[in-house]
Amino acid sequence: MLVGGLATAATAQTNLQQLEKTFQNPPDNAKPMLRWWWFGPSVTKPEILREMQQIKAGGFGGFVIHYVYPLALDDPQTGFRNLPFLSPAMLSDVSYANRQAHALGLRAGTALASGWPYGGPMTAVTEAAAKIVQKESTVAPGAHSVALPSIGNGQKLLAVFAQDGSAGSQQKMLPLPAPVTLRMAIPTGTHIVDWYLMSRTGQQVKRAAVDANGFVLDHFSHHAVADHLKNVGDKLVAAFGSEPPDSVFSDSLEVFGADWTPDFLEEFRKKNGYSLLPYLPDLFMKHPDAQALAVRHDWGVTLTALIDENYLTQVNAWARAHHTHLRAQVYGPPAVSLSSNNLVDLPEGEGPQWRQFAYTRWATSAGHLYGRPIISSETFTWLHSPAFRATPLDVKAEADRFFLQGVNQIYCHGWPYSPPSAGEPGWRFYAAAVFDAHNPWWIVMPEVTQYLQRVSWIMRQGAPANRVAIFLPEDDAWAAFTPGQVALTGLLPRWITPQLTQAIENSGYDFDYIDAAAIQARGIHYSLLILPNVDRISPAALTAIQQYEKSGGKVIALGRIPAHAPGFLHYEQISAEVNRESHAFFGHPGARVRVVQAVSGLGDALHQMLTPAMTLSAAKPAVGFVRRKLDDADIYFLANTSNVSIHTVAHLRSRYTSGTWLDPMSGKAYAAQSRNGGWPLHLAPYGSTILVLHAKNVRLPVAAGHDSFNPSSTKAIADLSSDWNVSFPALHLQEPMATLASWTKNEKTLYYSGVAVYRRTLEVAQNDLDHAPLLLSFGQGTPVSPSAFHRQMGTRAWLNPPVHVAAVVYVNGRLAGTVWHPPYVLAVGGLLKPGANQIEVRVANTAINEMAGKSLPDYRLLWARYGRRFEPQDMKHLQPLPSGLLGKVELLEGESR
Incomplete structure (x- = not known):
């Protein structure tokens, strides 16, 4: 017995030590990936190679090629040309990109269409949506x-x-x-x-490349999908030769208005046991009665079954047959369900809305339910619009909201291919952040991507440990379908409200969604199940929930209890059965069953029934967490989604009493000290950390102390806020800056986007060096109220930083680190010497200033030739933005924590 216990302890120590070691330098397969926009396509092999080398240098793991709209007209005089979609020249470039990607150690994938959704010129009207x-x-x-x-x-x-x-x-x-x-x-x-x-529907493919415009295909039709795979998919995959794509991609469906297919009536009869034909008027009834709602439910279920069978299952099987995997965004119209995600190898989400119903949690929940270890997200789609406006801190602020929903693979949206002829700042997608080397703050891109890589990797360790599940009332949503509006994900927010989500999160619980199909297929492996205003439910699902409760599970019915059958056949008989069983089950609430009338009472009910996973010493709704469970440890990812510092004590559910902090920025590990059973938590604005809880007899190798910054326990040694010499290499300009000010204050640099180099000398006495640590502080950010801004697309960090927007710092010619997120402080004691020290700060801003000084591109002739395939987002009235060092720069004698 003793030997076995020692062996277990030794194994735990080895595993955790390996965890800490790997966390510093995670494997490449956890690196963020890119959407690589090929405009036109008008690519050339030399530029393809150059950009892939930059992708590698920026810390990205690879890319998926997207073939989208042209940005310039063919010009015989310069040799510029757009390559028709699927032309031999375009496919040759795809082959070249794949070969070079493998040579560089990058992962290469492809979309299975031009633009989105699937379709194009080879989709005949008889196979259109x-x-x-x-x-x-x-x-x-x-x-x-x-x-x-x-x-x-x-x-x-x-x-x-x-x-x-x-x-x-x-x-x-x-x-x-x-x-x-x-x-x-x-x-x-x-x-x-x-x-x-x-x-x-007549819907056309969105953002199509040259010769790729046409009808969106019928996703309910096996023949339409098969023809697309033959005419488009086979050609694209063949271009990859003997090295198949890392994955093939299906974007968010966005097949608007599609709710029928030629053989629908036959399929409906086979799947439901009656003919829909006599009940077609029920689909259009303005005030549907019980019969109409039941018929609409069956119509919706049939639509879901058809897209599952004919689109998702077929494309996933095709991908496997071609030795790759389907990565798919399984949400939006038409009628996919949560469990439809089970039909694809790699489910992907979209949307950072972690405190309301979100497509991201839709995907991660399905991944947890059906055992998908890698769950990706389309990230930064609308990040701080317009293009090039986003900062590195914006990137972190949004990424953390995806991590809080369980994502563990980031796909950055995206990298615009840009030929040299485009000049600076190069081409950009009509929306989304820009992650290419034309972005001035590219100088800190490796640090940004390494953060994303570390958190993605840690989020893959162990197993998800969410203890609460929300039962999705998909049967109610199917009954709410109306012609042209057949998206479950569009209707479910009626039940999965922000108030419901926030009541659970604010009470200290982590949760997933679950649906009736997942319950039948996988059971309920959560501690507590919530039914939010569920009316329609099948007897099989209700019985499974009753058996779950008998086995120790806990159930809360919120707002009402189920009372009706889902479908049309035997509606009254089955409704009576559901109503009877539901009242018997919920009619005598006890320790494991509750009926909560309003969401305002949900938090108290949860606390009475289940210990929270996290309790803070004071309510901090902006702090989110994700818990992962290892055999020998618990991992908590904790993030502050607000623009103010948070200092609190976190009580975390775990059987372990020892802890180690992992810093996702530096990769270092620090010993964690509990306080009365809680863990002091200090999070800067938009800050994040990882706490590994483990047994006492496990000792991880740790650094000397936690280097989190506490401004209240510092003392200023020197003020460096004046007398800098600033050069702008791209302008061949060098000027003294007696007092730190924005570049926009100077007419010469008003429209400058790029890097400026700040230099000055710092005198340090020997006795100052004897006091450690010494910190170089660039000041603190100032919170900004969102109400001060007009409505805009996308996430942003509501913080006015002291560094606009990122910097790389050198002390005596040695790299001290990067500054792009709070607390804007670097430890520099080991780099300083007695006497004169040379401080160099390379500061980068965004490309907005240069764009504000130029006329916007004139797309009149382009649109006349190809049609208006895109609309630049938020590009009007651009103004230069503050740039440079704007805070109080000081050398501090700090206190480590």
């Missing part, structure tokens, strides 16, 4: 026939209903007219004729 349409004809008094509606290619008349127009009259289905009929006979007294047609 389809919808059901109701058209109404008013019949003249005494008329005995009515003209048929116009029916074009790709359309089909499904049914005809007549009504006499009297109060309470019922619609009567008529036989379909003969194919060549121009007018249709109608019963005497008919006042209104309703025609039900299958039509096409």
Whole structure:
């Protein structure tokens, strides 16, 4: 027994030591990835190679190629040309990029289409996204026939209903007219004729490359998807040769208005056991009754089944057959469910909204439920718009919100390919942050990407340990479908409100979503299940929840208890069964079952039923956490999502009493000291940290002390806020700066974007060096109120920093570190010497200043040639932004913590 215990302890120590060691330099597969925008495409092999070398140098793990709209016209005089999508020249460039990526150690993937959603010129109208349409004809008094509606290619008349127009009259289905009929006979007294047609949405592929525009395909059709894979997918993957793509990608579906497919009626009958044809009017009823809601539910379930079978399953199987994996954003219209994510190898989310319903948590929850170890996110899509406006701190502020939802692979949105002819700051996507080397703050990009890499890697260790699950009322959402509006993720926020999410998070719990399909397939492996205002539920799902409670699970019904059957067949009988069983289950609340009438009472109920995972000494809603569980430790990622410092004590649920801090910025480990069972937590604005809790007999190698900055326990030794010599290498300009001020105060540098080099001498006495640590402080940021700004797209850090916006610091020619996030302090004691010391600070701003000094590109002729395929986002009225060192720069004698 003793030997076994010692062996276990030794293994734990080895595992944790390896964890700490690997955390400093995580494997490359945890590096952030890029969306690489190929505009046109108008790429050349020399520029492809140059940009990939920069991608490598910036600390990225690789890229996925996206083939998007052109940004310039072909010019025979300069040799500039756009390559038609899937042309031999374009595919040759794809092959070249893949070969060079492998030579550089980068991962290369591809989108399976140009723009999004899937579709294009090879999608015929008969395979385009389809919808059901109701058209109404008013019949003249005494008329005995009515003209048929116009029916074009790709359309089909499904049914005809007549009504006499009297109060309470019922619609009567008529036989379909003969194919060549121009007018249709109608019963005497008919006042209104309703025609039900299958039509096409007409949606075009968004942001398409040259020769790639066309219809969005029918995602419910096996043939339409198969044809796209044959005509597009096969050619793209073939270009990768013997080295298949790292992954192939399906973007957010965004198939707007699609709710039908040619064989829908046949599929509906097979899946539901009755014909939908007589009930088509129920889909369009303005005030649906119980029957209409039940029919709509079955219509929605069928749509979900068809996209699962014909799109997700087929594309994922195709990817595997081509020795790669499908990475897919499984949300948005049309009607995918949470468990649809189980049909793809690599689910991906989008959206940093961690305190409300989010597509990101939709993806991470499915990954946790179905055992997907890697869950990625499309990140920085609208980060501090417009393009080039985002700062490194903005990047961290948004990334942490994704990590708090369980993401462990970042896809940066994105890297714009930009030829030398584009000049500075180069091309940019119509929206999104810019991560390429044209960005002035590229000088700190390796540090930014290393932060993302470390947190991504730590978020893959062990297993997710969320203890609360929210049951998604998908059956209620299916019943709420209406023609043209068939997205579960668009409707579920009616039930999964911000108030619900915040009540759980503010009470100290981490949570996932779960749906009925996941319960049937995987069971319920959470400590507590919440049913938020669920009305419709299947007897099978209700029985599974009852069995879960009998096995020790806890259940809260919020707002109401279930009372109705989901679908149409045997609706009244099954509803009575659900109502009876639900009242029996929830009718006698006890230790493991509660009915909470309002979300305001949810927090108290949770605390009575389940110990929180985290309790803070004072309420701090801006602090979020994620818990991962190892065999021998618990890992907590903790982040401050606010613009003010937070000092509190965190009581964390764990059986372990010893801890080690891991700093995701430096990669260092520090011994953690508990205080009365809690862990003192000091988080700078938008700061984050990782706490590993482990057994007492485990000793991780740790640094001497935690270098978190406490301004209240410092003493100023020297003020360095004046007498700098500043040079602007790109301008061949050098000027003294007696007092620190923004570059925009000087007409010569008003529109300058790039790097400025600050130099000065610092005299340090020997006795100052004897006191450690010595810190170089650049000042503190000032919180900014969001209310002071007009509505804008995207996340941003609401902090006015003392360094605009990033700096690399050298002391006596040796690298001291980078400064781009609070607390804007560097330890420099080991770099200083008695007497004169040379301080050099290379400061970078954003590209906005240069863009503000230029005219915006004139896309008139481009749009005349190719159509208006994009609209630059938030590019009007650009103004130069403050730049440079603007805080109080001091040498401090600090106190480590």
